[in-house]
Amino acid sequence: MRRREARLQRFKNTNNVKRSPAPSPATPATPNPDVMDWDEYTIVGTSSQLEKQYLRLTSAPDPASVRPLPVLRKTLELIKQKWEKEHNYTYMCDQFKSMRQDLTVQRIQNDFTVHVYETHARIALEMGDLGEYNQCQTQLKDLYSKGIAGETMEFLAYRILYMLHTQNRSALNAIMAEIKGTHANDKAVQHALQVRSSLATSNYHRFFLLYKETPNMGNYLIHQFIERERIYALRTMCKAYRPSIDIEFIRKELAFETTQDLHKFLEKLKISGTLDDQNLDARNALPGLNDLAKQFAKVDINRSATV
Amino acid sequence: MKKAIPAYLDSVSNAAITCRGKQLASLLSLSDAHVNTLLEHNAQSANLVETARTKLNYPWDDILLLHVEIVRAQHQGDLQQAYEDQKELVQSFQRAINSYDKWCLPFLYAINKDLRDLAVEADVQQANDKKENKNLEEAANVMSKSFTSCITDRSLDRAKSRKWGTYHISNLLFKTYFKIKSQNLCRNVLKAIRVNDLPPLESYPKADRVTFRYYLGRLYFLEEQYIKAEQELSLAFLECSTRSSRNKQLILHYLLPVRIYLGKLPTRKLLNRYPSISALYSPLVSAIREGNVRAFDVAMESGYAHLIDRGTFLTIEKARSMVIRTLCRRVYSIMNTTRISMETFKQALEFAGLEVDMEEVECMLAVLIFKGYIKGYLSHEKQFVVLSAKDPFPIPSSVVVT
Secondary structure (H helix, E strand, O other), rough: HHHHHHHHHHHHHHHHHHOOOOOOOOOOOOOOEEEEOOOOOHHHHOOOOOOOOOOOOOOOOOOOHHOOHHHHHHHHHHHHHHHHHHHHHHHHHHHHHHHHHHHHHOOEEOHHHHHHHHHHHHHHHHOOOHHHHHHHHHHHHHHHHOOOOOOHHHHHHHHHHHHHHHHOHHHHHHHHHHHOOOOOOHHHHHHHHHHHHHOOOHHHHHHHHHHOOOOHHHHHHHHHHHHHHHHHHHHHHHHEEOOEEEEHHHHHOOOOOOHHHHHHHHHOOOOOOOOOOOEEEEHHHHHHHHHHHHHHOOOOOOOOOOO | OHHHHHHHHHHHHHHOOOOOHHHHHHHOOOOOHHHHHHHHOOOOOHHHHHHHHHHOOOOHHHEEEEEEHHHHHHOOOOOOHHHHHHHHHHHHHHHHHHHHHHHHHHHHHHHHHHHHHHHHHHHHHHHHHOOOOOOHHHHHHHHHHHHHHOOOOOOHHHHHHHHHHHHHHHHHHHHHHHOOHHHHHHHHHHHHHHHHHOOOHHOOOHHHHHHHHHHHHHHHOHHHHHHHHHHHHHHHHHHHHOHHHHHHHHHHHHHHHHHHHHOOOOOHHHHHHHHHHHHHHHHHHHHHOOHHHHHHHHHHOOOOHHHHHHHOHHHOOOOOHHHHHHHHHHHHHHOOOOOHHHHHHHHHHOOEEEOOHHHHHHHHHHHHHHOOOOOOEOOOOOOEEEEOOOOOOOOHHOOOOH
């Protein structure tokens, strides 16, 4: 009874909507379909300056410094061109963050927003910036769930590959529950699922074959854990093969482009045992590989539920 | 007609004074028959309050009045209100709980269970109305205080201590944490149990013990501590009464994957005892026993949804190595020699329905040797497998899984 009365009260005074004070809106009277939760306090920017440095907001922004959607579209094109030419990651990241900020304060959530996050995510992947990639991936997951169009399959595949890097079993199980047959047909997702299953069954042969044909930017994610998988695979081979293993065979199995690359890998990890340029002494190499493999054993006390 | 309500109040008062916990629990639980009496008689608020305050002492007067409100709200479908009031009811009792010892436990269990159930129902209703549904999370917090009031009871008379309620409330908490997918919160409960001085688990009621072990087993399972998981789940299964067929099956859904992973397959007899278990696991178990890789893959595909839902798919998947191991062992018994060409194994795998190139066959063999399922070595140049003369295929359950 009391709650119904409270509800009636609310509708009596529409002016009593609780919102943090914003500058008096110079907004059009018609709602904007690109903006979710539009109300008369939504900001519409008026700046026409394409590039803008990112500054953390401490109060409501001045619309004169915020770029409206048409301007942002031009900004994105400019940034993309500059990236191709200059490859200045710091600059580019900064520009993307300020674009994202302008989109957020104007509450614009549409396919352009998705496009901005997707582009930023791809570049972050290329540069190995997993922190930034994760931020974008989180936003994208939210935007996709609202039904906004984008490269959902491409990024689902990235999510799967990312789980393989972190070896977060429960998160992986959760994704697989999400997929359950619905997105099974997409090539990128198929590929990621096959990578998952080959790792789960310790099928290094299939894993490295799949690695050579990864769609989109997936390889940047696989690179995050490829050394780990090479160590595991080589360790297995050294346990099983006697007395030695052909270097060329190892090179092919572990998907090294050239023999030099393989030698560099062995040297860097201080794996002893190259008898000559043709063979690896399996028995000699094994102890070193066992030690290396230990560093990947998962011990996460903080995530543990038992004590 | 009008006598029913005063009579009800009298029985509540009686139960409280004579310390009859079970009686009190029924009289104030939402699943008891008296609920219908309350609804039928539709006691007038003013009258009821007066009568309650006369007949009942603190905290039972407040508790009873809340209970009547809750019954009404629940009946009218205002589940959010019912939940909020139940929360207040539990909190009211918690404020007074230090005056009560072991006898009040059945009552404590009942009100917490009702709290949890109402929270779940209210959340469903909120979700349907597209509103925020965090009631169960909040309820967990409240229940956690009930847990604390049990485990920190310092009364000198051990036999009458509220500590005897610890495991029962823990189980309610575990069930809740699992439902809200915050299994990591179970950690605090377990820590408290380990740190506080409690009577041994064996002296608690069997039902508490079985349930506790079930959840503990599931937690170990989540952390891939399979040997510990097997211990707890096995004990739970053994002690679980055969009459609780549903509970037996719930335990099996985790015990079987763990055992399979450790190389211990269930007997046909066990599987046949529970048709739903058999439907899901028999094809898998047969495939593993026969070394039929194709059948294993097919069974995994058809059971995919069920196994993923329980979070056991990834564990059972690891048993694929075991299937290949058995296939190889059969090749060995046919060839009857310790030197076998890799080509032979390739043919066997192809015959079993797999499409593999030679390098993949080598990889599978190498992995089996690495894991300890095959004792021997490989020669890449000669394309041969050389098996150990003694016990080249050790029993899977004796192999320590990495």
